[in-house]
Amino acid sequence: MTRFEQELKNNVFVSSFCTRCNKQVWPPSDMCNSCFGNIIWKPVTRIAKLIEFSRKGDEIFGIVEFENNIRVMGRIVTTSALHAGQMLNLIECDYDGKAKFVLAPIV
Ligand SMILES: [Zn+2]
Structure with missing residues (x-):
């Protein structure tokens, strides 16, 4: 189960965020889809x-x-x-x- 799925199970909605591009990476991924850098997981506004x-x-x-x-x-x-x-x-x-x-x- 991915981090995204685990958090959902705990009623927490997170998305991957690339700090280098300063943007959401959606669909959630362990890697940025534009610069292939590492992402952090950030809570999404509900x-x-x-x-x-x-x-x-x-x-x-x-x-x-x-x-x-x-x-x-x-x-x-x-x-x-x-x-x-x-x-x-x-x-x-x-x-x-x-x-x-x-x-x-x-x-
Ligand atoms: Zn990036």
């Missing part, structure tokens, strides 16, 4: 922008973007109407063979 979403039965899934850069697919828990561009809180992340993210609108 606030995301909703890019798009769709309903599947009772569940809502969406693509959300963290820090204007990191896009993931997540499940959105809400009883109110959603619209693209609104801000969501990451309330839970986990890893069980794949990364899982659960988000809810910021009230």
